[in-house]
Amino acid sequence: MTDAAITPDQPAPLAGAAHTDRLRAGLKRRYARERRFKLYGLLAIGVAVGFLLLLLGRIFEQGHTAFYAHSVAVPVYMDPARIDRAYPQGTNFELLVAEQQLARLGVQDDAAGTKATAMRGLFSSELKFVAADRIQKNPGLIGQTVSIAAPLADDADLYFKGEITLETPAEQRRLSDEQIGWLDRLKADGLVAGHFNSALLTKGDSTEPELAGVLGAVVGSALMLLVTALIALPLGVGAALYLEEFAPRGRLTNLIEVNINNLAAVPSIIYGLLGLALFINWMHLPRASPLVGGLVLALMALPTIIIATRSALKAVPPSIREAALAMGASKTQTVFHHTLPLAMPGVMTGAIISMAHALGETAPLLLIGMVSFVPGIPHAVTEPSGALPSLIYIWENASERAFHERTAAAIMVLLAFMIVMNAAAVLLRRHFERRW
Incomplete structure (x- = not known):
């Protein structure tokens, strides 16, 4: 009787072993998929880095002789x-x-x-x-x-x-x-x-390649960014503060937010057409000047600054606001004394990155006349000036072969300018960043 009771239970160890084998096979397939996914990711990164190195190598190969x-x-x-x-x-x-x-x-x-x-x-x-x-x-x-x-x-x-x-x-x-x-x-x-070749870095544009330099375009780009920063930063941060901290939630606020997000995706050439119609044809501001270029780039940078600032404000823990209000601070004091200072690293990072992106824009500058030949170095925002992107466009379309190496050299200067700005954004963020 005891043997008869044990007999039906004898296949159980075999069933358990088969189940374990199936589990092991499933785990093996899952780990294989994970390894393949990691491999695809590394392959994608390798391809991207390879194309970047190819691009930079080609630019350096063609442009280093201009120095x-x-x-x-x-x-x-x-x-x-x-x-x-x-x-x-x-x-x-x-x-x-x-x-x-x-x-x-x-x-x-x-x-x-x-x-x-x-x-x-x-x-x-x-x-x-x-x-x-x-x-x-x-x-x-x-x-x-x-x-x-x-x-x-x-x-x-x-x-x-x-x-x-x-x-x-x-x-x-x-x-x-x-x-x-x-x-x-x-x-x-x-x-x-x-x-x-010191003339490349100390002189303005010229019709003769051996005398042409990028200083005029660098100064023009710097003046343009100054105008952009003075206009876009206060307006962008102020708009983000109002929408995130003060604006009542409703259809109007939602409509404004949707339109701001849509404006961030508008092609840059549209902003150039707007600047041509508004600032030059209607307001009669000086054509091809850093003032007009800065105004156009400020319009283009505003949506990005607003979105980045709102994201930085959202990242501040609600407990900070609640603690300030509990201590008797007003809504305005809470925002400007606590929330905004803590969000400032993200605000500055978004602002610098948006201006670095604006620095490389060419289409809006072409439409407002900054593609014209300007041999001198500007001393004011109302003087005719060039910019690094438009100078690169002019030199690349020149017939003289020597301008082609200077085109690559100007691209190297522009990349250095943008790297400095992005590095400043990273350093500022690390300096002011707080972990919650």
């Missing part, structure tokens, strides 16, 4: 018969240097002066200003042989950078084989030297 340039230390006889002591700027130093260099190389010019013109094409127009400045500061140099560091023209500079060679098809370069031969002889004589 150095070449000049030729040519000996020049300051012929008294051809130099005006009273007005040295009127002297044709370019022709003077070209003729003397042809004579030094033993090249005979023709009656039309063709070879002298070709030699002049190797030097930048900055040469005449350098020579005239030397004479103006020291008139006693007239009648003497002076060594002048003559800046090279853009194509001659590209030749020494390896961007142009004899193998380059003639229709793709403006240097003739004879001019390249002259450059080789100048280098063989030890007259060619490379140096840091």
